[in-house]
Every structure is written in C-alpha cells, then in structure tokens.
Amino acid sequence: DTEVTQTPKHLVMGMTNKKSLKCEQHMGHRAMYWYKQKAKKPPELMFVYSYEKLSINESVPSRFSPECPNSSLLNLHLHALQPEDSALYLCASSQDPGTSGAYEQYFGPGTRLTVT
C-alpha cells in the first residue's frame, strides 16, 4: 500500500469556523508533512513531523495547528482562517531520510479549502 489518504476532499468554511483536515498513511513512514499549494505555484512546506514529534514549523500562523496522534495519522486543525488561506492542502509522508539513501515523498490527493 503506497497510498496517502486525505479527508475531506473539499472544504468550505467561514472565517469563524473550526475544522480539521485528516491524513493517513500505512506505509510505516515516520516522517509526515503538511504543505500549502496555491494555483500555479509549488507546494510550500508548513510542518514536518518526525517520529510523531514536530520537527519543522515554517513560521506558520497559529490559526493552523498540526497534530500527530500516532505514526499513521496527521491532522491539521483550522481556526479563524482568512480568505487568503484558501488553497490546496497536501499531506505527504516519507521514510525518515536518515535511514535511507533514497528519498521520496508520497503525497495525498489534497484537500481543496475555500475560506469565505
């Protein structure tokens, strides 16, 4: 199984709502990632979890709150978002790079988020 799943596929939320994005992988990967991607732009790294611990936070506003309940799951909690936060949110996973010479990130299909 080389699949990363994300739910929901689409999400529309108001600026006062609280919602969560979910990501799951069963490849035994110990590194998981959240990216934000705007149209016609590359993915921008938001957070990296390694062995369920937050290892990188790319100065993301606190209205985005990541959580890694276990090695297979990654959540992104959203609160008081702004319209400019509308984007495709991608989850990815990989083997911990320290244990392998090869390096490949597997991406989920993303959640298309619209903030109204």
Add this chain to the structure above:
Amino acid sequence: GQSLEQPSEVTAVEGAIVQINCTYQTSGFYGLSWYQQHDGGAPTFLSYNALDGLEETGRFSSFLSRSDSYGYLLLQELQMKDSASYFCAVRDWSSARQLTFGSGTQLTVLP
C-alpha cells in the same frame, strides 16, 4: 537558504524529446528530486539524484551535475498524458527532511 530556477513553460509535440533544466543554489546539497503534478492532482515522485550522472526510469531520465549545481529531467517519446507541471526540488543538510521546490515548469504536449 535555497533557490532553484527552472523554465516556467515548455511546449513540445507528441513523440518528441524534451529536457527541463533546473539550477540550484544551496549549502550542503544532499539530492535533487523531480515531481510531476497534473492539474487538480497531487505531486508524484519521478526521480531522485544524489550522485552525478544519469538515472533512467522508462521514458524519463534525470541527470545531475553537483559541480555545476545543475540537473535536468529528460522526457522521451512524449505522450499527451505527459502534459503537467514538473517541479525540481532540493534536499540539503540543514534539514534532511525538508524539500524546497522550484517554481515549476508547465509542459504542454501538442498532438
């Protein structure tokens, strides 16, 4: 920090060969990856080069020259389904778990 440059657009016809170049600046370079992304889809991994030379996977090949801080993706026998965005991405020693993506090259394959 890191910076990558790749062409914004490339157009070619079916059956042709196209090369997408990527130059990068980074400290402590670890490797160069290539990802493909169709409109509305997720990025999918194509190749990873850590050492100089050519890596071939079917119709796609990727090349790296560490001394020139340069790599390219070569797509042969182009098919319509190859129309997509192609991103190069670097990984460096400052954070081995982090990929920094180039701005992407939109490839259009014409019949």
